[in-house]
Amino acid sequence: MELQMDIPALERFVATHFPQMGDDFRVEELTETGVVIRLHVAERHLRPGGTVSGPSMFALADIGMYLAILARIGPVALAVTTNCAIDFMRKPAAGVDMLCTARLLKLGRVLAVGDALLYSEGLAEPVARASLTYSIPPR
Template identity: 70%
Template sequence: MALAMDKEALQAFLATEFPQVADIFRIEELGEGTVRVRLLVTEQHLRPGGTVSGPTMFSLADVGVYLAVLAMIGPKALAVTTNCSIDFMRKPVAGADLIGHTTLLKLGRALAVGDCLIYSEGGDKPVARATLTYSIPPER
């Protein structure tokens, strides 16, 4: 199955549909069923102690799977998360951006399932792992 959206189209979609967060996510690589997304970590993403917050890591996983799904099915803003399981495995590197490596495991007509491994920039071990399920809106 060929890509329905390229990097530029996905980044433009984020800017149009989700301008409140589009400036913190950068799509670095895109392939069939895979995407690598950078979250530009700023002070707003930190919790006490200077580490990146759990909700910030969740948002990277969520956006990563969302973009991987849209890359395959096209610009469907109403695709929504229906389930998420996330494991926080180690403390992210202070001040480093986060990189999400997402792989779609299943892409059906109604549901998509994807995994996202999250790394601190320059780190070789994941700081978190998430599995998300997305509901895909029906064709009209």
């Protein structure tokens, strides 16, 4: 599907509609089927033991899929998550950013389905895998 938003447009959209996210996330790459998103890991993203918290990893997977969809359908703020399941497979590395590779598997008129692999920067194996479904409002 043809891209409707490039990286600067996606980042402006997030800054405008989700200012609470601050500088936590950055779009690294638009791919043929999705996006690569970086989470700038800070102290507020950590849980006891010094590892990245589950809610922070959920946010990374969720925004990854959201932006993969918006890159293809344009700035539809009310596209919403209807389902997300995450498998936490290994402990993220301490003190490094995380990357999410979000991939659209199906982009329909009212539903989008995809998956996301989350990595600690520098590690080859994913630390988590998420399966997400989004509802796309009527246009």
